[in-house]
Amino acid sequence: xxxxxxxxxxxxxxxxxxxxxxxxxxxxxxxxxxxxxxxxxxxxxxxxxxxxxxxxxxxxxxxxxxxxxxxxxxxxxxxxxxxxxxxxxxxxxxxxxxxxxxxxxxxxxxxxxxxxxxxxxxxxxxxxxxxxxxxxxxxxxxxxxxxxxxxxxxxxxxxxxxxxxxxxxxxxxxxxxxxxxxxxxxxxxxxxxxxxxxxxxxxxxxxxxxxxxxxxxxxxxxxxxxxxxxxxxxxxxxxxxxxxxxxxxxxxxxxxxxxxxxxxxxxxxxxxxxxxxxxxxxxxxxxxxxxxxxxxxxxxxxxxxxxxxxxxxxxxxxxxxxxxxxxxxxxxxxxxxxxxxxxxxxxxxxxxxxxxxxxxxxxxxxxxxxxxxxxxxxxxxxxxxxxxxxxxxxxxxxxxxxxxxxxxxxxxxxxxxxxxxxxxxxxxxxxxxxxxx
Amino acid sequence: xxxxxxxxxxxxxxxxxxxxxxxxxxxxxxxxxxxxxxxxxxxxxxxxxxxxxxxxxxxxxxxxxxxxxxxxxxxxxxxxxxxxxxxxxxxxxxxxxxxxxxxxxxxxxxxxxxxxxxxxxxxxxxxxxxxxxxxxxxxxxxxxxxxxxxxxxxxxxxxxxxxxxxxxxxxxxxxxxxxxxxxxxxxxxxxxxxxxxxxxxxxxxxxxxxxxxxxxxxxxxxxxxxxxxxxxxxxxxxxxxxxxxxxxxxxxxxxxxxxxxxxxxxxxxxxxxxxxxxxxxxxxxxxxxxxxxxxxxxxxxxxxxxxxxxxxxxxxxxxxxxxxxxxxxxxxxxxxxxxxxxxxxxxxxxxxxxxxxxxxxx
Numbered sequence: 144x145x146x147x148x149x150x151x152x153x154x155x156x157x158x159x160x161x162x163x164x165x166x167x168x169x170x171x172x173x174x175x176x177x178x179x180x181x182x183x184x185x186x187x188x189x190x191x192x193x194x195x196x197x198x199x200x201x202x203x204x205x206x207x208x209x210x211x212x213x214x215x216x217x218x219x220x221x222x223x224x225x226x227x228x229x230x231x232x233x234x235x236x237x238x239x240x241x242x243x244x245x246x247x248x249x250x251x252x253x254x255x256x257x258x259x260x261x262x263x264x265x266x267x268x269x270x271x272x273x274x275x276x277x278x279x280x281x282x283x284x285x286x287x288x289x290x291x292x293x294x295x296x297x298x299x300x301x302x303x304x305x306x307x308x309x310x311x312x313x314x315x316x317x318x319x320x321x322x323x324x325x326x327x328x329x330x331x332x333x334x335x336x337x338x339x340x341x342x343x344x345x346x347x348x349x350x351x352x353x354x355x356x357x358x359x360x361x362x363x364x365x366x367x368x369x370x371x372x373x374x375x376x377x378x379x380x381x382x383x384x385x386x387x388x389x390x391x392x393x394x395x396x397x398x399x400x401x402x403x404x405x406x407x408x409x410x411x412x413x414x415x416x417x418x419x420x421x422x423x424x425x426x427x428x429x430x431x432x433x434x435x436x437x438x439x440x441x442x443x444x445x446x447x448x449x450x451x452x453x454x455x456x457x458x459x460x461x462x463x464x465x466x467x468x469x470x471x472x473x474x475x476x477x478x479x480x481x482x483x484x485x486x487x488x489x490x491x492x493x494x495x496x497x498x499x500x501x502x503x504x505x506x507x508x509x510x511x512x513x514x515x516x517x518x519x520x521x522x523x524x525x526x527x528x529x530x531x532x533x534x535x536x537x538x539x540x541x542x543x544x545x546x547x548x549x550x551x552x553x554x555x556x557x558x559x560x561x562x563x564x565x566x567x568x569x570x571x572x573x574x575x576x577x578x579x580x
Numbered sequence: 581x582x583x584x585x586x587x588x589x590x591x592x593x594x595x596x597x598x599x600x601x602x603x604x605x606x607x608x609x610x611x612x613x614x615x616x617x618x619x620x621x622x623x624x625x626x627x628x629x630x631x632x633x634x635x636x637x638x639x640x641x642x643x644x645x646x647x648x649x650x651x652x653x654x655x656x657x658x659x660x661x662x663x664x665x666x667x668x669x670x671x672x673x674x675x676x677x678x679x680x681x682x683x684x685x686x687x688x689x690x691x692x693x694x695x696x697x698x699x700x701x702x703x704x705x706x707x708x709x710x711x712x713x714x715x716x717x718x719x720x721x722x723x724x725x726x727x728x729x730x731x732x733x734x735x736x737x738x739x740x741x742x743x744x745x746x747x748x749x750x751x752x753x754x755x756x757x758x759x760x761x762x763x764x765x766x767x768x769x770x771x772x773x774x775x776x777x778x779x780x781x782x783x784x785x786x787x788x789x790x791x792x793x794x795x796x797x798x799x800x801x802x803x804x805x806x807x808x809x810x811x812x813x814x815x816x817x818x819x820x821x822x823x824x825x826x827x828x829x830x831x832x833x834x835x836x837x838x839x840x841x842x843x844x845x846x847x848x849x850x851x852x853x854x855x856x857x858x859x860x861x862x863x864x865x866x867x868x869x870x871x872x873x874x875x876x877x878x879x880x881x882x883x884x885x886x887x888x889x890x891x892x893x894x895x896x897x898x899x900x901x902x903x904x905x906x907x908x909x910x911x912x913x914x915x916x917x918x919x920x921x922x923x924x925x926x927x928x929x930x931x932x933x934x935x936x937x938x939x940x941x942x
Binding site for chain 2: 481500514552554
């Protein structure tokens with residue numbers, strides 16, 4: 144079959160070797176940065192509550208919480224293993240699991256690019272990226288290879304394509320393209336920037352940036368894949384992510400994208416880079432083993448999941464931005480400006496109602512995220528019941544007055560302030576929300 | 581592309597990211613001029629407030645020295661007047677707990693050192709009997725403005741004068757006053773030196789002056805609602821009844837006066853109308869899309885709050901609280917209604933973050 148021949152034909156391993164080194168390096172730098180900023184302590188150890196992901200309620204903070212530093216140490220060590228290609232299968236697997244575990248600790252810290260990195264690490268763990276320029280080759284644990292089946296190089300490129308194209312498709316809506324929202328809120332806040340400040344403050348810039356962002360996301364994978372446009376496309380990648388890095392507090396993300404998109408360059412180009420960096424080594428090309436059928440099945444399931452999962456919101460009633468049912472894991476990156484003010488009230492068996500000071504229980508960041516995400520609101524209500532019950536109060540009702548503002552609209556009541564949130568489940572339907580404004 | 585060209589591009593990207601993440605940039609670009617706003621806040625709000633409270637407190641310090649040297653009804657009266665002046669001027673300074681008066685400056689938040697209430701009579705007694713005037717502990721409810729208030733009012737004139745005749749008590753009172761003087765002096769000098777750095781940090785990221793100023797304003801507003809009104813009224817979860825002794829300035833009974841003073845200060849801060857016509861946060865809001873509507877809503881609600889506060893009269897807040905007065909409850913309700921305008925709506929329109937450290941977004 145033609146498609147099978149195309150996917151199995153041997154191609155250069157070099158892009159995967161580069162990817163292995165870059166991903167290892169990024170994880171190492173990213174992990175050290177996280178530690179250096181004190182975020183393990185301020186974001187996790189200090190927190191009194193963790194918001195759970197559906198299906199991953201069992202992921203919990205280690206006890207005592209300081210053990211999380213141990214997990215970070217394991218993660219950093221495995222990142223070095225990946226970078227060097229040392230005990231690669233173990234290193235890559237542990238790196239994937241430890242990073243993902245940390246990400247699953249608290250959904251209030253969810254970021255699309257953390258999800259992307261988790262997927263990338265999972266992909267790296269199944270690919271033989273250690274078969275050249277690695278400690279494993281040097282110590283004789285694996286036989287050196289110059290080629291792999293074509294699908295193995297295509298897989299990380301596919302994952303990048305999913306990220307970009309869905310991020311672009313998500314921008315094809317009236318708020319973004321016609322009203323230039325939320326760019327009209329975000330850009331003027333950057334008019335102090337050196338060199339480009341005037342551009343961010345210019346009145347037509349929000350439309351310029353909105354359209355450029357949509358077109359970039361939708362088409363960049365095509366331009367990167369086409370040999371003739373590739374150098375220019377890569378220069379655009381650097382400019383685009385450089386700009387977003389300037390405008391928004393998105394940490395390592397611009398650097399991650401700038402480095403990982405290098406995987407679109409051809410095998411020959413990567414080989415040339417590696418020869419310069421590590422010296423020339425000739426190698427006998429070997430014929431690849433045929434890919435077993437179960438690999439095809441797993442691969443098809445993964446690809447189908449990646450293509451279909453971001454569309455699940457069409458099955459949910461209500462406006463996506465308002466209900467956020469199906470919002471996460473769908474590459475909706477920097478798409479809306481949403482904020483809420485949430486005040487909770489707890490009633491005990493005597494009928495007396497008291498107001499909750501959120502700062503007694505939540506980090507500022509957790510409160511901010513909780514205040515406009517329905518599942519977190521419900522989780523918090525159940526937490527409050529458990530907390531005050533354990534203090535000897537028979538909690539019968541937890542209600543909340545939540546006002547949400549979306550894309551600069553005046554804030555509105557999110558749901559009835561009389562609703563007893565204890566009657567709801569975090570993962571249940573969101574029919575209890577008022578309709579979107 | 582060659583390795584060299586590639587490395588060069590990456591270095592350019594990195595350099596760009598590092599340089600543009602610094603929070604100081606061009607003094608004026610298109611759109612709202614945050615530098616001018618920060619200058620206005622420094623020169624018309626923060627520096628004058630720090631200066632006034634420090635000066636008033638110098639006079640209070642002198643009065644306390646005279647009073648403890650010669651406890652008399654006359655000296656007591658003078659000192660009480662001076663305390664009242666200092667207390668009221670503190671209401672205009674308490675929201676500016678950043679820079680030299682934040683955790684980065686004095687290594688402790690000025691608002692907590694000066695304004696913690698209610699104070700613990702037991703701790704004050706314990707430290708004064710032990711002769712411990714080091715103030716190195718974390719018991720902020722054993723010092724500050726309201727510990728001084730305790731010495732000046734608690735128990736009535738006879739008991740106050742009797743207490744001042746006890747050497748240890750008088751010594752602790754003096755020491756607490758000196759400590760307060762030192763803190764407020766340091767705050768004034770600190771802000772005079774910090775002023776230019778404060779104005780220069782004209783960005784909107786998490787550590788910028790605008791974001792910190794906004795967050796402290798919000799914290800002060802929520803503190804007024806939750807701790808000066810809600811807590812004494814017994815509205816917090818877990819409370820079973822009103823707790824009148826938990827009002828601010830319980831001993832002197834100046835609670836409502838102080839409340840009005842702080843609300844004035846916060847309003848005039850938001851409006852940017854103290855002495856000069858801004859530009860303040862209201863003008864900033866008027867410059868962004870959706871801002872006019874929010875300003876109108878906020879002005880309307882602030883008007884209602886003012887009415888509700890005036891309805892509470894000028895008596896003692898703890899007396900109103902004790903009978904669970906609907907007037908105070910109304911005030912709390914209307915303060916609560918305004919919270920979202922200051923909190924989510926304002927931060928959203930201005931692109932400011934409601935966190936003090938910078939997490940990553942995506």
